[in-house]
Amino acid sequence: xxxxxxxxxxxxxxxxxxxxxxxxxxxxxxxxxxxxxxxxxxxxxxxxxxxxxxxxxxxxxxxxxxxxxxxxxxxxxxxxxxxxxxxxxxxxxxxxxxxxxxxxxxxxxxxxxxxxxxxxxxxxxxxxxxxxxxxxxxxxxxxxxxxxxxxxxxxxxxxxxxxxxxxxxxxxxxxxxxxxxxxxxxxxxxxxxxxxxx
Numbered sequence: 001x002x003x004x005x006x007x008x009x010x011x012x013x014x015x016x017x018x019x020x021x022x023x024x025x026x027x028x029x030x031x032x033x034x035x036x037x038x039x040x041x042x043x044x045x046x047x048x049x050x051x052x053x054x055x056x057x058x059x060x061x062x063x064x065x066x067x068x069x070x071x072x073x074x075x076x077x078x079x080x081x082x083x084x085x086x087x088x089x090x091x092x093x094x095x096x097x098x099x100x101x102x103x104x105x106x107x108x109x110x111x112x113x114x115x116x117x118x119x120x121x122x123x124x125x126x127x128x129x130x131x132x133x134x135x136x137x138x139x140x141x142x143x144x145x146x147x148x149x150x151x152x153x154x155x156x157x158x159x160x161x162x163x164x165x166x167x168x169x170x171x172x173x174x175x176x177x178x179x180x181x182x183x184x185x186x187x188x189x190x191x192x193x194x195x196x197x198x
Contacts, residue, residue, distance in 0.1 A: 109187040
């Protein structure tokens with residue numbers, strides 16, 4: 001027991017000595033920052049930060065200033081340039097009209113495709129409701145053994161009708177989906193951009 005207490009005491013003294021030496025050699029963060037700042041000032045290179053950013057002078061961030069516009073030096077060339085400008089504006093108008101026509105055509109195709117997709121969504125919901133209704137009726141029929149035995153013929157007839165209605169509705173949904181794909185293909189062939197076809 002005496003030996004353990006001596007080890008503890010020795011460990012305490014060693015730790016105290018190490019902490020004392022470390023604190024004597026260490027430097028505060030502020031002192032270190034000041035010494036680094038002094039070293040930077042002595043190098044002569046100009047570095048800007050928030051401390052030394054000039055507030056009254058203007059800094060050139062881009063480089064050389066933009067060239068000033070040159071006045072028309074040759075007056076004999078001005079009429080030839082004026083003749084070229086109307087042709088250029090006509091071309092720009094034609095391009096703008098063409099772009100407007102393409103945008104209008106794209107919007108029309110986009111509307112057709114969106115309407116057909118809405119039709120597909122409606123038909124899909126109707127099919128889902130029909131399938132749920134069939135499952136509920138089948139569950140009710142098979143849950144009651146007495147009812148199943150008494151009304152087997154009627155149930156078979158109703159079951160066949162429901163299955164036929166479901167198959168017909170699935171065919172209508174598939175046809176509507178195919179029509180969407182056909183419209184998208186026609187729009188692609190007409191030159192409508194992909195983002196307007198989707």
